[in-house]
Amino acid sequence: MAQLPGYGATLDPNGTGPTETQLEFPDNRLLIDLCGQYDANLARVEQQLDVQIVRRGNLLSVMGEAASVARAAEVLQSLYQRLEAGKSIETGDIDGEIRMGGVSDEETPDALDQMELFQSGAVEIKTRKKLVEPRTEAQKAYVRSLFAKELAFGIGPAGTGKTYLAVAVGVNMFIQGHVDRIVLSRPAVEAGERLGFLPGDMKDKVDPYMQPLYDALNDFLPGKMAAKLMEEKRIEIAPLAFMRGRTLSNAFVVLDEAQNATGMQMKMFLTRLGEGSRMVITGDRTQVDLPRGQVSGLSEAERLLKGIDRIGFNYFTAADVVRHPLVARIIEAYERDG
Structure with a gap:
């Protein structure tokens, strides 16, 4: 099993079939903001990427097809980093992150x-x-x-x-x-x-x-x-x-x-x-x-x-x-x- 950097996440290395990934977020206050009121932000990620997200303490378990799970993990990490930088998360920010993903230095x-x-x-x-x-x-x-x-x-x-x-x-x-x-x-x-x-x-x-x-x-x-x-x-x-x-x-x-x-x-x-x-x-x-x-x-x-x-x-x-x-x-x- 491969590990995603920074958050203790595990993914199926083959990248195919159903899988489950656990993401660990150290700051519970930021995790609350990440989830949104009544977990609305998580629900939006679930809907857009066809995954299931379950919260257990400071862990988020993401379940679904391997490719969708990997993408959802990237989105959740990016949104958390946004909160760490002192920014807020709005619906449009979630949609934008799902559309775009990260940008390389090149x-x-x-x-x-x-x-x-x-x-x-x-x-x-x-x-x-x-x-x-x-x-x-x-x-x-x-x-x-x-x-x-x-x-x-x-x-x-x-x-x-x-x-x-x-x-x-x-x-x-x-x-x-x-x-x-x-x-x-x-x-x-x-x-x-x-x-x-x-x-x-x-x-x-x-x-x-x-x-x-x-x-x-x-x-x-x-x-x-x-x-x-x-x-x-x-x-x-x-x-x-x-x-x-x-x-x-x-x-x-x-x-x-x-x-x-x-x-x-x-x-x-x-x-x-x-x-x-x-x-x-x-x-x-x-x-x-x-x-x-x-x-x-x-x-x-x-x-x-x-x-x-x-x-x-x-x-x-x-x-x-x-x-x-x-x-x-x-x-x-x-x-x-x-």
Whole structure:
């Protein structure tokens, strides 16, 4: 029988057939957090990996097919190490660990080391309010691209973290002094509805379209700090139409919902890139709200710019959805329907 390092676990060395593994966790307080309220965290690992987990004192016995047991043991060890580092465990962290597993030192790029993204082999984005970690391999590659490339595209279905991670990286680079400001933009296009004339001044009219960007920003910065930075124009949230004629230097620039930009708007936006800036374009090709017959600027940019050095293209699928698990199934159903 082989032994897993650190926790006194035993596995069938043949790696096949039913087996039982015992994991020993020395800190009972952390073990309680690992198990979760009413053992909810263990139940989630059981459900996802088709194993059975039984707690006996400070031991966890994992039973099932050898491959699943080995994977569950890795997940439980990683989650325990997360607790040892002073972090909490949420449902998304469990799902992310099951999807990804560990990262070897060989996979750690120099650009991310310089940005202090990797700690103990894990990708982490520090913001003022929280620590953000990618939860799928595609998200991890996306974050690498955001730091390594001056222009990066994130293309895929809703709920895959394209905008959320882009804003998190923008806040990280801003608070570390790598950029002087953050510019967040999206086309003010209605999603198949006609809302008519909206009341109020220009800000009141465009704010409903920009709300997802405000939501992401407020997740990473304290409310008063975000408000002060927006007042000082160090953080700008504006419709795509307001970008014409500007040169965005030393800025982290995000264009969200880029599938609703026309070809002309996309070209205009891409040519705003100035010295010392990073630009991120996110969108979902299946959710185009442009008038029938009008080509999406996102699809056009993807066709024209692929193959250019220093431009990264990152793709997501339903497997990368980090919202409610039902969202992934909904996206898959629509994709099957064509």
